[in-house]
Amino acid sequence: xxxxxxxxxxxxxxxxxxxxxxxxxxxxxxxxxxxxxxxxxxxxxxxxxxxxxxxxxxxxxxxxxxxxxxxxxxxxxxxxxxxxxxxxxxxxxxxxxxxxxxxxxxxxxxxxxxxxxxxxxxxxxxxxxxxxxxxxxxxxxxxxxxxxxxxxxxxxxxxxxxxxxxxxxxxxxxxxxxxxxxxxxxxxxxxxxxxxxxxxxxxxxxxxxxxxxxxxxxxxxxxxxxxxxxxxxxxxxxxxxxxxxxxxxxxxxxxxxxxxxxxxxxxxxxxxxxxxxxxxxxxxxxxxxxxxxxxxxxxxxxxxxxxxxxxxxxxxxxxxxxxxxxxxxxxxxxxxxxxxxxxxxxxxxxxxxxxxxx
Ligand code: F6P
Numbered sequence: 001x002x003x004x005x006x007x008x009x010x011x012x013x014x015x016x017x018x019x020x021x022x023x024x025x026x027x028x029x030x031x032x033x034x035x036x037x038x039x040x041x042x043x044x045x046x047x048x049x050x051x052x053x054x055x056x057x058x059x060x061x062x063x064x065x066x067x068x069x070x071x072x073x074x075x076x077x078x079x080x081x082x083x084x085x086x087x088x089x090x091x092x093x094x095x096x097x098x099x100x101x102x103x104x105x106x107x108x109x110x111x112x113x114x115x116x117x118x119x120x121x122x123x124x125x126x127x128x129x130x131x132x133x134x135x136x137x138x139x140x141x142x143x144x145x146x147x148x149x150x151x152x153x154x155x156x157x158x159x160x161x162x163x164x165x166x167x168x169x170x171x172x173x174x175x176x177x178x179x180x181x182x183x184x185x186x187x188x189x190x191x192x193x194x195x196x197x198x199x200x201x202x203x204x205x206x207x208x209x210x211x212x213x214x215x216x217x218x219x220x221x222x223x224x225x226x227x228x229x230x231x232x233x234x235x236x237x238x239x240x241x242x243x244x245x246x247x248x249x250x251x252x253x254x255x256x257x258x259x260x261x262x263x264x265x266x267x268x269x270x271x272x273x274x275x276x277x278x279x280x281x282x283x284x285x286x287x288x289x290x291x292x293x294x295x296x297x298x299x300x301x302x303x304x305x306x307x308x309x310x311x312x313x314x315x316x317x318x319x320x321x322x323x324x325x326x327x328x329x330x331x332x333x334x335x336x337x338x339x340x341x342x343x344x345x346x347x348x349x350x351x352x353x354x355x356x357x358x
Contacts, residue, residue, distance in 0.1 A: 013148025022301020
């Protein structure tokens with residue numbers, strides 16, 4: 001009899017249930033009654049606290065299109081994973097103890113960047129771990145694509161499309177703030193998909209004068225509205241020069257709820273335009289996965305189950321050149337896949353006249 005655990009950790013996204021279902025279906029198909037799957041509740045928290053339950057085959061049916069995660073999730077910051085939390089046994093040791101108590105042969109972990117650091121640590125500590133990359137940010141190193149990303153692109157693009165029609169009616173400047181603190185993939189793709197005029201991403205610090213000049217240039221050609229897709233992690237060129245501590249301090253002092261409101265204020269003052277800000281926020285992570293994500297999650301799930309069959313632990317399933325491959329966790333952990341400032345997508349945007357704020 002084989003025993004495995006499965007957990008989802010970090011911010012949720014579309015396609016988590018599709019991936020859980022796929023891992024389970026492939027395992028049941030391979031091992032039949034000789035496999036027990038334990039659902040670990042609320043991410044690593046469930047493994048730390050021993051909160052899990054034995055799942056049945058029927059638990060994995062009817063969830064392909066369901067948003068969120070049937071297992072629940074939580075954030076367990078990697079920085080604090082070894083920190084004393086009042087319990088004499090540290091969290092990593094508690095996870096190891098529960099893994100052993102359950103007699104697991106492998107732990108399947110579905111998560112983003114932080115999750116992968118902990119997964120790698122658990123692997124280094126001797127647990128058999130196989131991971132699946134998920135996040136709307138598409139910023140996991142080692143994979144061309146994460147599931148969740150294209151569903152969020154759909155939603156963010158839809159918001160921008162809808163803003164477009166009201167912006168044209170009212171001749172206003174509109175900013176749509178898109179999720180992504182460190183990586184601008186979602187903003188770039190949604191911005192391009194919706195024909196945004198200005199796209200500001202964390203990787204390319206913006207100069208407000210360039211943004212204003214573009215709005216004014218558009219006005220001179222008779223276009224009395226402008227649409228800005230702005231990543232929540234967008235930074236100005238001045239801010240980009242600051243040390244991390246100074247930057248944090250400056251942002252804490254900022255009177256605006258987020259960077260988009262500051263940009264709106266600056267544009268309003270410099271151009272006299274009416275500027276509106278829309279923040280779709282967690283809408284971008286909600287609801288049913290798009291077909292692309294269902295397929296990617298299913299491919300990843302089946303590949304993860306195959307790695308288990310082959311005892312290839314310590315790996316993340318990944319998409320490279322449209323092939324699903326295994327990438328060692330030690331290569332993935334601690335790295336971030338940001339938008340290269342000279343990548344082809346950025347070049348394409350520039351070549352059709354999109355202003356990137358620089
Ligand atoms: O999971 C990724 C993400 O959605 C980021 O795009 C966003 O910055 C962050 O999570 C929001 O986190 P939380 O759900 O904890 O507010």
